[in-house]
Amino acid sequence: MGPIIGMTPEKRAETPGAEKVAGLSQIYKMGSLPEAVDAARPKATLVNSESADDELTNLNWLHESTNLLTNFSFGSEGLPIVSPLYDIEGDDVPSLGPSCYPNPEKKSATSKPPYSFSLLIYMAIEHSPNKCLPVKEIYSWILNRFPYFATAPTGWKNSVRHNLSLNKCFQKVERSHGKVNGKGSLWCVDPEYKPNLMQALKKQPFPSRSTFYTPPASPQSGSLSPHYLSSVLKQNQVRTLKGEKPLPLKTAVQKKRSYSNAFNHSSAMRLHESDSLATSIDPKEDHNYSASSMTAQRCASRSSVSSLSSVDEVYEFIPKSSHVGSDGSEGFHSEEDTDVDYEDDPLGDSGYASQACADTSEKGQPDKKMRKQSCQEIDEELKEAAGSLLHLAGIRTCLGSLISTAKTQNQKQRKK
DNA sequence: TGTCGGGTAAACATCG
DNA sequence: TCGATGTTTACCCGAC
Numbered sequence: 001m002g003p004i005i006g007m008t009p010e011k012r013a014e015t016p017g018a019e020k021v022a023g024l025s026q027i028y029k030m031g032s033l034p035e036a037v038d039a040a041r042p043k044a045t046l047v048n049s050e051s052a053d054d055e056l057t058n059l060n061w062l063h064e065s066t067n068l069l070t071n072f073s074f075g076s077e078g079l080p081i082v083s084p085l086y087d088i089e090g091d092d093v094p095s096l097g098p099s100c101y102p103n104p105e106k107k108s109a110t111s112k113p114p115y116s117f118s119l120l121i122y123m124a125i126e127h128s129p130n131k132c133l134p135v136k137e138i139y140s141w142i143l144n145r146f147p148y149f150a151t152a153p154t155g156w157k158n159s160v161r162h163n164l165s166l167n168k169c170f171q172k173v174e175r176s177h178g179k180v181n182g183k184g185s186l187w188c189v190d191p192e193y194k195p196n197l198m199q200a201l202k203k204q205p206f207p208s209r210s211t212f213y214t215p216p217a218s219p220q221s222g223s224l225s226p227h228y229l230s231s232v233l234k235q236n237q238v239r240t241l242k243g244e245k246p247l248p249l250k251t252a253v254q255k256k257r258s259y260s261n262a263f264n265h266s267s268a269m270r271l272h273e274s275d276s277l278a279t280s281i282d283p284k285e286d287h288n289y290s291a292s293s294m295t296a297q298r299c300a301s302r303s304s305v306s307s308l309s310s311v312d313e314v315y316e317f318i319p320k321s322s323h324v325g326s327d328g329s330e331g332f333h334s335e336e337d338t339d340v341d342y343e344d345d346p347l348g349d350s351g352y353a354s355q356a357c358a359d360t361s362e363k364g365q366p367d368k369k370m371r372k373q374s375c376q377e378i379d380e381e382l383k384e385a386a387g388s389l390l391h392l393a394g395i396r397t398c399l400g401s402l403i404s405t406a407k408t409q410n411q412k413q414r415k416k
Numbered sequence: 417t418g419t420c421g422g423g424t425a426a427a428c429a430t431c432g
Numbered sequence: 433t434c435g436a437t438g439t440t441t442a443c444c445c446g447a448c
Contacts, residue, residue, distance in 0.1 A: 116422060135437065155424055162424085165439050172438085184431090184437050 113146045115201075117156075117163040120146070121170060122197045125189050132173055132188040135161060169193035 113120065124141035125133050133141070139157055143149050149156050164170045164187050172185045189197065 118422080153424090158425070159423060161436095161438060162440090163422090164437095 112148050112152075117159050118167055118169060119197065119201055121160060121163055121167075121187070122189055122201070125170075125187060130186075132186040134184045134186055135164065136184065138164075138187065169197055 115123070120142050121138055123145075124138045125131060127141060128137070138160060142156075142160070164172070169190055171188050171190045173188055174185055
């Protein structure tokens with residue numbers, strides 16, 4: 001892969017510990033890091049991870065959805081945004097999968113991932129809710145995602161530590177004193193080097209689904225296919241124009257919750273995409289908000305157990321056997337699958353409100369009134385959410401046009 | 417051919 | 433004392 005700018009081994013010249021921590025303190029204005037990261041996030045995006053998924057009024061999913069929608073249209077620096085997701089999503093989206101890997105399906109799950117240790121660490125850290133992980137959890141993340149390392153010689157852990165120590169991209173943060181988190185420090189990605197890492201990540205070929213093992217999150221997690229979401233969005237735009245009530249998107253979201261863990265969890269490119277988008281809008285923008293917090297929100301929103309700090313805990317929550325689909329694909333769910341699941345269990349965990357309303361009314365439950373009332377309340381919230389989505393979509397559109405206008409002007413100025 | 421990034425191994429120190 | 437963690441050094445390899 002290409003060189004990562006600024007990754008020269010100069011850390012030894014730095015005084016370990018104090019300066020780095022101080023540096024991060026400046027970045028995060030922190031006491032202990034998780035709190036500080038939270039504090040660094042804009043209030044509007046602050047999420048109680050425990051309730052994020054349950055709260056119907058929570059609009060993180062809108063952030064995510066609009067991000068996804070936008071990411072389909074453009075990437076940063078004119079680079080096409082491509083993703084292993086595309087390989088999964090179907091024919092209607094560009095796919096680089098097969099061309100990146102000859103016979104990707106034959107690529108063993110135990111084959112070496114095409115990412116450098118720096119990138120693996122980066123992905124692991126970025127994938128964590130707090131954007132910082134202890135070494136042990138970095139190991140776990142890598143192990144979970146790349147089974148190759150389960151059978152690989154133990155030296156890889158040394159390499160991970162070596163990278164953490166050597167790479168300027170990674171900063172060590174002392175754990176907060178109040179917590180008993182075991183020994184060792186937390187490792188974070190230096191925001192200054194994020195673009196470099198992103199650049200390096202972009203240059204990576206996409207691993208096959210088997211190489212990049214993607215454990216699904218909790219059943220409650222998941223995001224939407226851009227196509228599905230955009231279709232609902234379009235419908236709602238039409239409905240709004242007609243003066244009709246928008247479709248309860250949140251309901252649709254919940255219905256589709258388990259739609260695609262791959263979509264939700266292909267962290268490499270999801271990081272990629274979100275960061276690309278963020279930097280494409282304004283490279284000077286606070287990384288914590290534009291990239292990290294968005295990813296963090298996804299981590300928070302994608303899983304009801306995301307309040308657990310450990311990815312281990314999250315992944316252990318779901319048995320690995322469930323990752324393998326009937327078609328042999330690992331950790332990926334087709335839309336059809338989840339639809340079937342949904343039909344099998346329309347209420348399920350998804351809390352599909354309208355369906356619940358219909359069911360309860362049909363069955364003539366004694367507390368009809370109560371249920372009807374709660375259904376109405378839920379619908380109100382759903383309307384609100386739908387409205388917000390439309391609003392955000394509008395903002396995105398405006399931003400998109402502004403960016404393109406700016407680019408055009410920039411090009412014109414350059415020509416002059 | 418030299419440089420650089422990446423991978424690996426190893427030694428050593430520190431800490432819980 | 434032991435194991436995990438962190439740092440440093442050295443060497444090799446491949447890409448450019």
